[in-house]
Amino acid sequence: MIRLLKQLLDTGCKSQRTIINDLPNYALGLPAFALDKECTNGCKACVETCPTSAIEAVEADFSNIQLDLGACIGCNLCVETCPSGMLKSSLTTATSTDNRNDLVLGKLSSQIVDPGLNQKKKGIFKQSLAVRVVSTGCSACDLEIGAAFNPIFDASRFGLSLVASPRAADALLVTGPCPKGMHEPLRRTYEAMSEPKLVIACGSCAISGGIHKHGYAEANGLDSILPVDVYIPGCPPHPWSIIHGLQKAMSL
Amino acid sequence: MTPEIIRANIHQARSLIKAFLSKEHCRIGLMSSFTGQEIFFLLLDPTHSKSQILIVEIDGVNYTSFSDQFPQLHWYERSIKDFFDLTPLGHPRLRSNFVPSAFDIELAPLQMQLEFAPERKDRSRDFRFMKVAGEGIYEVPVGPVHAGIIEPGHFRLSCLGEYIQNLELRFGYLHRGVEKTITKMPWQKVRYVVEAASSDTACANAIAHARAIESLFDFDISESENLLRIAALETERVAMHIFDLGGMAVDLGCAGVASILSRLRGDALEIAERLSGSRFLRAFIVPGGSKFRGDNILDFKHIRSLIQPLALEIEFIVEWFLDNAQVAERLTGVGKISHNLAGDFGLVGVGARASGIAYDARAAYESAAYFRSNFKMALEENGDGDCLARTKIRFKELLNSLIILEDVLARLQEHDLTEFQANHVISALPVKLPENKVAFGITEAFRGELIHVVKTDAHGAIERYAIKDPSFNNWTAMAICARGNLLADFPICNKSFALSYSGHDL
Numbered sequence: 107m108i109r110l111l112k113q114l115l116d117t118g119c120k121s122q123r124t125i126i127n128d129l130p131n132y133a134l135g136l137p138a139f140a141l142d143k144e145c146t147n148g149c150k151a152c153v154e155t156c157p158t159s160a161i162e163a164v165e166a167d168f169s170n171i172q173l174d175l176g177a178c179i180g181c182n183l184c185v186e187t188c189p190s191g192m193l194k195s196s197l198t199t200a201t202s203t204d205n206r207n208d209l210v211l212g213k214l215s216s217q218i219v220d221p222g223l224n225q226k227k228k229g230i231f232k233q234s235l236a237v238r239v240v241s242t243g244c245s246a247c248d249l250e251i252g253a254a255f256n257p258i259f260d261a262s263r264f265g266l267s268l269v270a271s272p273r274a275a276d277a278l279l280v281t282g283p284c285p286k287g288m289h290e291p292l293r294r295t296y297e298a299m300s301e302p303k304l305v306i307a308c309g310s311c312a313i314s315g316g317i318h319k320h321g322y323a324e325a326n327g328l329d330s331i332l333p334v335d336v337y338i339p340g341c342p343p344h345p346w347s348i349i350h351g352l353q354k355a356m357s358l
Numbered sequence: 359m360t361p362e363i364i365r366a367n368i369h370q371a372r373s374l375i376k377a378f379l380s381k382e383h384c385r386i387g388l389m390s391s392f393t394g395q396e397i398f399f400l401l402l403d404p405t406h407s408k409s410q411i412l413i414v415e416i417d418g419v420n421y422t423s424f425s426d427q428f429p430q431l432h433w434y435e436r437s438i439k440d441f442f443d444l445t446p447l448g449h450p451r452l453r454s455n456f457v458p459s460a461f462d463i464e465l466a467p468l469q470m471q472l473e474f475a476p477e478r479k480d481r482s483r484d485f486r487f488m489k490v491a492g493e494g495i496y497e498v499p500v501g502p503v504h505a506g507i508i509e510p511g512h513f514r515l516s517c518l519g520e521y522i523q524n525l526e527l528r529f530g531y532l533h534r535g536v537e538k539t540i541t542k543m544p545w546q547k548v549r550y551v552v553e554a555a556s557s558d559t560a561c562a563n564a565i566a567h568a569r570a571i572e573s574l575f576d577f578d579i580s581e582s583e584n585l586l587r588i589a590a591l592e593t594e595r596v597a598m599h600i601f602d603l604g605g606m607a608v609d610l611g612c613a614g615v616a617s618i619l620s621r622l623r624g625d626a627l628e629i630a631e632r633l634s635g636s637r638f639l640r641a642f643i644v645p646g647g648s649k650f651r652g653d654n655i656l657d658f659k660h661i662r663s664l665i666q667p668l669a670l671e672i673e674f675i676v677e678w679f680l681d682n683a684q685v686a687e688r689l690t691g692v693g694k695i696s697h698n699l700a701g702d703f704g705l706v707g708v709g710a711r712a713s714g715i716a717y718d719a720r721a722a723y724e725s726a727a728y729f730r731s732n733f734k735m736a737l738e739e740n741g742d743g744d745c746l747a748r749t750k751i752r753f754k755e756l757l758n759s760l761i762i763l764e765d766v767l768a769r770l771q772e773h774d775l776t777e778f779q780a781n782h783v784i785s786a787l788p789v790k791l792p793e794n795k796v797a798f799g800i801t802e803a804f805r806g807e808l809i810h811v812v813k814t815d816a817h818g819a820i821e822r823y824a825i826k827d828p829s830f831n832n833w834t835a836m837a838i839c840a841r842g843n844l845l846a847d848f849p850i851c852n853k854s855f856a857l858s859y860s861g862h863d864l
Contacts, residue, residue, distance in 0.1 A: 110678055113671075114614075120621055132656075134635035157550040179550060181641040239507045242532065244860045246557030246638050248507045249601070253627075256620035270505035287457035287531040287863075288510060291502050317554050321535035322467055342557070342638065 121260045126346050129197040134182045136175055136339060138196035139211060145171065145192055152184035152193060158310070158317050164212070175201070176209040176313035179341035202338040202351030204358060206329070209313070209339055229358045230302055231276050234265035237306075237352065238275035240295055243282020246342040247309040251279065254345035261349050265356070272296075277304040277355050278332070281342075283311035283318040283325035296332050304355050306336040308348060313337050359723070360573050360797050361400065361409040368421060371414045375399060375428060383717065385704055387800070387809050388826045389424075389434035394442040394469040397421065400798060400811060404722030411796060416444060423449040430704030433834060441468040441537075451488075455863070456530040458485045467538045468822070490516035490523050498845065502531045509859035517845055525840045525848070527833055532863035540823040545571065545791055548820070552810065553640055555825060556861035558601075561594040562803030563825070564643035566810040569799030571645035574792055574812060582773045583647045584725055585766050590630075590639050590648070592763045595804040596668075597626035599756040602856040603676060606749055609849045610688055615679045622675075625668045629763075632661050646786040662767040669760040676753050686746065693839040693851035695743035703838075706831045707806020709855055711736055712751045713743030719802035731765040734758050743839075745847075745854035791818045803828055805858065827861030 129135050152161045152171065160177035161184060164170040173184075173193075185193045203209060241248045254261045255268060269275050272295045284292060296305070307328045310316040315326040328334055335358060338351035366374055378384050378401050387400035387409070399412040414421075423446035425432035435446040436455050443466035446452065454461075487497075495518055502510035510531040516524040536555045540548050552567045553560040565587055572579065579587075604619030627637040633656070634642035634649075642649050679685055695705070700713035710717055718735045720728050736754035738747045791814045798811040806828030815821035836855045840848050 109674075113674060114618075117618075130631070132635060133631050133637075134641075157547040179554070179640075180636075181550060182635070183641070240503055241507065241509045243509075244532075244554050244557040245509050245858070246554075246560070246640075248509065249558060250637075252507050252620070253624065256624060257617055258621055258624045268507065272503075282532070283534060285532060285534045286460040287533055288502070289460065291510065291531065295503050311554075317551050318534045318536070318539065321539050322465065323533055323535040325534045341554075341640070344637075 120257050121263070122258060126200050126350050129199060129344060131197070133197065134180060135195045135197045135199075136178055136180050136201060137173060137182065137185050137193050139173070140192050140194045143190050143192040146190045149189060151187045151189060155183045155187045157181060157183070158314075158319075170212070173211045174209060174314070175211060175310075175339040176206065176337060177310055177316060177319075178339065179310055179316060199344045199346035200350050201340065201343070201347050202336055202354050204336050204354060206313075206334075206337060209337060229356050231304070231356050231358075234267065235352060235356050236267050236269045236274055236276045237279050238269055238272045238277070238295070238299070239279045239281070240288075240292060241281050242284045242288040242292070243309065243311050247281035247312070250342045250345050251281070251308065251348055254348045256345075259345045259349060261345075261352065264349065264353060266349070266352050272298040273300065275299055275303070277306055277335075277352070279306045279308055279352075280312050280328050280332075281308045283315045284328050284331055285318070285323040285325035287323075289324075289331055292328075292331055304335045304358065305332045306338065306351060306355055307334045308338045308351065309343055310339055310341045313339060316341060359409055359569070359800065360576070360795075361411040363411050363413065363796065365413045365415070368414050368416075371399070371412060372424070372427065374412060375401070375424070378403075379428070385717070386428070386430060387798075387807070388811060388824060389431050389438070390811070390824045391416075391438055391442045391444065391468070392813050392822045394444065394466070394471055397438065397444070400809065402722075402800075404717060404719070407722055409798070419443065420445045420447050422447050425449055429702050430831070433830060440466075442466055443469055453485050453528075454530065456533055457528075461530075461533075467535060485528055487514045487528075488516070488524055488526050492518070494518055495523065511859045513848075515840075515845065515848065520844050520846070522840050522843055522845055522848060525837045527837050529833075529859060530863055532860045534864065536864040537823055537825065541820050545820055548823070549644065550641065552825065555864055556827060556858050557638055557640070558598055558858065559594070559803045559805065559808065559827070559861060561590045561639035561643060562801050562808050563810075564639075565591060565801045566799040566803075566808050566825075568643050568645040569801065570797050570810045570812045571787070571791075571799075573797035573799065574795050574814065575787055577646060577787060579647055582770065585770050585773070586648050587643060588724075588728065588731070589763060589766045589770065590633060590642060591801065592759045592766070593626065593630045593633060594639055595759045596756060596763065597623055597630060598804040599752050599759070600626055600672065602752060602853070603679075603749070603756070605856065606850070606853050607679060609853050610685055612679060612682075612685065615675060618671075618675050622668060622671055625664065629661055629664055629668075632657070632664075658767050658771045662764060662771065665760055665764045665767070669757065669764075672760070673757060676756075680746075680750065680753065688847075688850065689744065689746035689749060689854075691742075691744050692843055692847050693745045693748075693854055695835050695839050697741070697743070699838065700743060700835065703834050704831050705806075705835050706828045707802075707804075708748050708751050708755070709743070709832045709835055710806065712738050712741050712747035714738055714741045717807070719800055719807045723800050724802075728762070731762045731769075732758070733762055745850050748854040791820070793818045805829060805856070805861075806832065825861075825864060827858055827864070829857040829859075829862045832857055833862060
């Protein structure tokens with residue numbers, strides 16, 4: 107027991123002091139556009155290589171491309187194949203948004219612009235947010251939500267808590283592409299929550315169906331089932347992105 | 359690997375399988391169908407690293423169930439019914455592995471005969487739970503939406519007093535149609551779908567997929583690429599075993615231990631991130647090799663220096679946890695699986711080795727690189743397979759994985775990194791898959807044996823892609839081991855197996 111206490115004292119505080127940190131330089135983030143570069147005319151390498159069809163050409167000559175972070179799985183294949191260097195890996199974790207259209211990047215909106223969370227919060231849940239997690243997917247997002255509440259990221263210090271019942275929850279945090287088998291349980295969980303309530307889609311699958319969309323299992327994301335308030339892109343989102351998204355929900 | 363193909367009629371198949379299973383260590387890797395006109399069995403002989411695919415043609419829409427003779431096939435026959443609408447006559451308990459209310463009975467997503475429309479007496483995809491009758495019997499339904507952060511699945515517990523009499527599982531909530539999606543896309547993109555089939559096993563899935571595709575081409579990866587794969591696979595095993603041990607600590611009320619282990623899992627994820635750029639080793643293993651990211655980023659020496667401190671901390675805290683009298687009291691004798699039962703139901707992974715079944719796919723099917731890196735199978739020789747045995751096996755494997763990882767990284771350090779750049783991308787392989795060929799990839803994921811089977815059609819497109827997650831073998835054992843235990847011990851039984859829902863449902 108004494109050894110254990112000594113071990114704990116030696117370890118000290120492991121929580122990160124700065125919050126919503128950028129990813130380390132060896133990590134792969136979500137793609138973004140480099141403003142100083144131009145697309146090679148006629149090149150459609152990124153459109154062809156994307157496994158989830160997250161990149162679309164707006165005009166026929168591929169001079170203007172659109173990137174939907176809500177469908178992106180962060181494989182960075184487009185960044186590797188882009189000959190002009192117009193696509194780059196963005197290391198920011200402040201990626202969540204309350205507007206689905208913000209996730210679609212084009213030439214004019216080259217990356218998600220975070221207005222800053224430290225501005226005055228006006229939401230009803232500005233002090234605390236009780237979150238109920240419903241998983242409908244592959245468990246990577248669930249593991250990252252769990253990690254967001256571990257001693258390193260320690261989401262509890264921001265007034266966030268995970269609760270075991272929808273009755274006690276302010277927000278519903280949904281992961282996974284919401285296949286047919288989960289439509290009914292999701293609706294019933296939502297109905298069991300008391301007003302006011304928020305719905306957060308965590309991960310590319312929950313936002314758009316990700317890699318599973320357009321199948322017979324109708325795993326096309328949460329939007330078609332419940333009204334979504336906050337979107338957290340990533341596959342899976344980094345724990346800081348999840349905390350950013352939950353804080354966004356607190357400011358709504 | 360490329361299996362030897364044998365064909366037989368249904369009567370010959372029975373005696374062939376019986377004779378095969380009577381040989382030591384021989385097992386059935388997978389039972390499924392390619393097009394809905396036949397049934398195939400993947401027969402594995404781990405001792406000689408051999409494999410066969412036994413194909414049995416089916417006349418019509420029914421066949422005689424194999425489950426009475428080979429209990430481990432009962433779950434596969436359920437899946438074949440769901441995917442191909444082939445009915446096993448005489449199946450002891452035929453239920454749907456899809457959510458009955460969500461999927462139409464007419465749906466047989468992988469059945470390829472267009473005019474296939476069998477006459478049905480019972481038109482519902484009903485799931486009637488087993489009724490346990492008697493005075494004082496009550497039912498406890500759990501799920502699909504659970505209290506913790508966990509995937510959805512439904513458990514129906516029939517109890518008398520505080521004791522569980524029966525536990526029945528109903529899954530399928532996560533059925534996303536992964537195996538169908540794969541057949542509709544170019545093979546170069548399939549690796550992203552298999553990784554997302556069950557992302558806690560992303561790396562093992564990617565390796566099994568890469569091996570299946572490489573076997574189609576008869577392509578061998580280089581020694582250094584293989585080492586990199588071992589490093590990735592063992593990193594995933596380390597991270598997930600820490601997570602599962604932490605989960606066990608949560609369920610036993612040891613919040614302090616759980617908190618320390620969740621922090622240590624973060625250290626393991628850092629190794630994964632430094633290796634591949636992704637905390638879950640996603641998009642890293644590629645058929646033909648792996649995605650090399652430039653020698654200025656990949657610093658094997660630094661990654662290696664992270665392992666020793668992690669190993670010391672884990673060893674200390676988990677030993678303290680397992681030595682604790684209360685922990686031992688809660689785990690001992692709970693959720694027993696006998697050696698015979700584990701064999702009959704074809705258990706894999708931690709669950710099998712805790713019941714004394716000496717099977718680890720790494721020992722049988724990996725290249726020699728594993729043996730040179732101090733791989734030692736964790737086995738409970740006279741194991742009665744209780745929750746304590748499974749937790750101890752998991753702990754032993756975790757420590758062994760850290761030793762392997764350190765050794766492999768040391769050898770990678772000596773390798774010339776330019777080797778990777780020579781064949782690092784998928785372009786090392788031809789654009790088109792060979793026609794009419796069957797191959798499979800096998801690896802030991804952290805839960806156990808993971809198999810991917812791929813079959814191509816006459817045009818070189820993927821006609822059938824089957825994934826067998828280790829959870830598929832082990833869920834039945836979890837349901838059986840809970841019987842006769844306290845209701846309060848059910849979470850411990852569940853956590854001691856730590857199985858995947860998404861890997862089962864696909």
